[in-house]
Amino acid sequence: MRTLITGGCGFIGSHLAEALVAAGDEVTVLDDLSTGRIENIASMEGNARLRTLIGSVTDEALVHEAVKGCDQIYHLASAVGVRLIMDKPVETIDTIVTGTQTVLKQANRYRKPVLLTSTSEVYGKSTAVPFDEDGDRLSGPTTKHRWAYACAKALDEFLAMAYWKSTRLPVVIVRLFNTVGPRQTGQYGMVVPNFVRQALAGEPLQVHGDGAQSRCFCHVADVVRGLTGLMNCTSARGQVINLGATEEVTIAELARRVVAQTGSQSEIRPIAYDEVYGEGFEDMQRRVPSIAKAKRLIHWQPQRSLQDIIADVANENGADTKG
Ligand code: UDP
Numbered sequence: 001m002r003t004l005i006t007g008g009c010g011f012i013g014s015h016l017a018e019a020l021v022a023a024g025d026e027v028t029v030l031d032d033l034s035t036g037r038i039e040n041i042a043s044m045e046g047n048a049r050l051r052t053l054i055g056s057v058t059d060e061a062l063v064h065e066a067v068k069g070c071d072q073i074y075h076l077a078s079a080v081g082v083r084l085i086m087d088k089p090v091e092t093i094d095t096i097v098t099g100t101q102t103v104l105k106q107a108n109r110y111r112k113p114v115l116l117t118s119t120s121e122v123y124g125k126s127t128a129v130p131f132d133e134d135g136d137r138l139s140g141p142t143t144k145h146r147w148a149y150a151c152a153k154a155l156d157e158f159l160a161m162a163y164w165k166s167t168r169l170p171v172v173i174v175r176l177f178n179t180v181g182p183r184q185t186g187q188y189g190m191v192v193p194n195f196v197r198q199a200l201a202g203e204p205l206q207v208h209g210d211g212a213q214s215r216c217f218c219h220v221a222d223v224v225r226g227l228t229g230l231m232n233c234t235s236a237r238g239q240v241i242n243l244g245a246t247e248e249v250t251i252a253e254l255a256r257r258v259v260a261q262t263g264s265q266s267e268i269r270p271i272a273y274d275e276v277y278g279e280g281f282e283d284m285q286r287r288v289p290s291i292a293k294a295k296r297l298i299h300w301q302p303q304r305s306l307q308d309i310i311a312d313v314a315n316e317n318g319a320d321t322k323g
Contacts, residue, residue, distance in 0.1 A: 001020075001024075001025045001026070001071050001072065002025070002026045002028070002069065002070045002071045002072075003020050003025045003026070003027050003028070003070060003071065003072050003073075003074065004027075004028045004029075004030065004066050004067060004069075004070040004072070004073045004074070004112075005017050005020075005027060005028070005029050005030070005073075005074045005076060006029075006030045006031070006057050006063075006066075006073070006074070006075045006076055006077035006099070006103060007030075007031055007036060007057075007075075007076035007077030007078060008027070008028075008029025008030060008031050008036070008041065008052075008076070009029055009031035009033060009036030009037055009038055009040050009041055009052075010031065010035060010036040010040065010076060010077075010080070011036075011040070011179075011181075011183050011184045011185070011220065012076060012117070012176070012179060012220055012223060012224070013029065013031070013036065013040075013074075013076045013077075014029075014036070014040035014041050014183060015181070015183070015220045015221065015223075015224050016074060016076070016224050016227060016228070017029050017041060017044065017050065018041075018043060018044060019224050019225075019228065020228070021044055021047060021049050021050055023228075024049070025049065026049050026051075027049060027050050027051070028050075028051040028052075028053060028066055028069070028070060029041060029050070029051070029052050029053065030053045030055065030057065030062070030063070030066050030077065031052075031053075031054065031077065032054065032055060032056040032057070032077075033054060034079075034095075035079075035080060035081075035084065035185075035188065038052075040183050053065075053066055056095075056099070057075075057077040057095070057098075057099035057100075057102055057103055058094065058095065058098045058099050058102055059102075060102050060105075060106075063102045063103055063106050064106050064109075067103070067106040067107055067109070067110055067112055068106075068110055070112060071112065071113075072112060072113045072114075072115075072231060073103065073107055073112055073113070073114045073115070074114075074115045074117070074227065074231065075099075075100065075103045075104075075114055075115065075116045075117065076117045077095070077099055077103075078095065078096050078099065078100075078117070078153070079091070079092035079093075079095045079096055079149070080188065081188030081189050081190060082146060082149070082188075082189055082277070083187075083188045083189030083277075084188045084189075085145065085146065085148060085149045086145055086146065086277055086278070086281075089145050089148065092148070092149070092152070093148055093152050096149075096152040096153060096155075096156060097152050097155055097156065100116065100156040100159060100160070101159065104116075104159055104160060104163055104169070104171075107163075107169060108163055108167060108169045111169065113169075113170035113171070113172075113231070113237075114160070114169070114170070114171050114172070115171075115172045115173075115174060115227060115230060115231045116156060116157070116160050116171060116172070116173050116174070117174050117176055117227070118153045118154075118156060118157050118173055118174065118175045118176070118240070119149070119150070119153050119175060119176055120175055120176065120177040120178070120242070120244065120287050120289065121149050121150040121153060121284075122137055122150050122153050122154045122157065122175060123135065123137055123138070123150075123284075123287070124137050124138045124139040124140065124147065124150050124284070125138045125139070125140060125282070125284065126138040127285070127286070129286045129287075129288040130246070130288040130289055130290040131242065131287075131288065131289055131290060132290045132292075133175070133239075133240045133241060133242055133290070133293055137150070137154065139151060140282050143280075144280055144281070144282055146277075146281060146282060147282075157173050157240065160173055161173070161238070161240075164237070164238040165238075170234075170237045170238075171237065171238065172230050172231060172233075172236045172237055172238075172239065172241070173239070173240040173241070174226070174227060174230060174240075174241050174242075174243055175240060175241070175242045175243070175244075175289075176223060176243055176244065177215075177216055177218060177242065177243065177244025177245065177287060177288075177289045178215045178216060178217050178218065178244065178245075178287065179217075179218050179219075179220055179223045179244075180192040180193070180217045180218070180219065180220065180309050180313065181219050181220035181221065181309060181312055181313065182220070182312055182313060182316040183220075183316070184220070184313070191215070191251060191254065192217060192254070192258075192309065192310070192313055193313060194206075195254065195255055195258040196258055196262065196310065196313045196314050196317060196319075197317060198266060199258050199259050199262045199264035199266050199314075200262055200264065200314065200317050200318070200319050201266075202264065202265055202266055203266060204266055204267045204268070204269040205255045205258065205259065205266055205267075205268045205269065206269055206270075206271045206276075207251055207252055207255050207268055207269065207270050207271065208251065208270075208271060208272075208273050208276055208283070209270070209272070209273050209283065210252070210270065211250055211251045211252025211253075211255065211270065212250055212251075212252065212285075213250065213251055213283055213284065213285050213286070214248050214249060214250045214251070214285070214286050214287070214288075215248070215249065215251065215254075215287050216244050216245040216246055216247055216248050216249070216287065216288055216289065217245055217247075217249070217254075217306055217309055218243070218244050218245035218302050218304075219245075219302065219303075219304035219308060219309050219312070221304065222245075222302040222303055222304055223243055225300070226243040226294060226298070226300045227243070229294075229297075229298035229300055230243075230294070230297065230298060233297050233298050235297055236297050236298070239293070239297075241293050241294050241297065242289040242290060242291055242293065242294065243289070243291070243294055243300070244288075244289035244291065244302075245289075245302045245306075246288065246289065246291060246302075247305065247306055248286070248288050249306060252268070254306075255268045256268065257306065257307075257310065258310055261307065261310045261311065261314070262310070262314050262319055
């Protein structure tokens with residue numbers, strides 16, 4: 001199987017590339033290295049089954065060439081993380097919308113199956129947890145830029161569904177919830193790598209707001225297994241499927257668990273949202289997936305716990321934890 005992974009040098013994309021190369025696929029990764037890093041695919045250096053294309057998913061000629069030569073596409077390339085969305089408001093919308101338009105157009109031209117990764121952000125401020133794929137979305141105003149990410153990704157989903165409905169292009173849309181594990185950088189605001197790094201450095205762990213907001217953290221290896229399972233599942237075509245963990249933890253509790261598990265002396269320090277993201281920032285209070293659909297389609301459920309995740313991220317940073 002010849003597989004194209006856009007965003008293949010990113011955190012999730014590189015783990016997916018490793019899994020597919022190990023399974024015998026010929027993998028092409030397409031990445032502009034904006035947030036992805038070439039070191040992420042270093043373990044496959046010199047492997048004849050890996051080809052690397054450095055460039056943007058908005059480059060039509062490059063995408064055309066890459067799509068033409070493959071059998072299936074995992075479209076992961078996207079701006080990620082709230083921090084980046086807030087810092088680069090124009091570029092992030094452009095990459096998300098134009099990139100997906102370009103990939104879907106070329107995929108349709110050559111009739112190649114596409115798995116599009118979307119995000120739990122699309123549920124927005126909905127409080128109907130656990131989030132069900134068919135549930136309503138609740139977005140904030142356009143003056144609050146955080147919601148641009150959710151809207152841009154929702155538009156990507158609409159476009160993919162439109163191709164499915166109008167031409168039966170095989171598309172699978174996967175909404176990823178908080179995904180964590182080795183190689184995720186804390187640079188774009190993600191909480192687990194930030195907390196682990198701070199705990200190991202003896203620096204304060206900065207908890208935004210009152211820390212009562214909660215998340216469910218899923219190990220990237222579980223997510224990769226879900227992605228490949230869904231790509232290979234013909235009944236998943238034309239569907240939206242959540243992938244995420246169901247073990248819910250508040251951010252304050254997460255901070256305590258990271259400190260305890262790494263044996264750190266760090267203090268846990270609250271910091272106002274406005275100080276981190278500027279005035280008027282709105283957060284999601286709870287983000288919990290319903291994974292009934294993934295279970296039904298591919299018998300998927302996470303196998304790794306939050307303790308495993310903290311241990312893996314800490315070990316990557318040179319710690320010897322009690323995980
Ligand atoms: N967060 C925090 N300290 C940090 C980074 C993030 O308290 O150093 C909070 C953030 O405000 C959010 C939660 O942790 O409420 C998860 O943040 P992340 O960016 O990892 O994921 P998302 O908000 O996209 O779910």
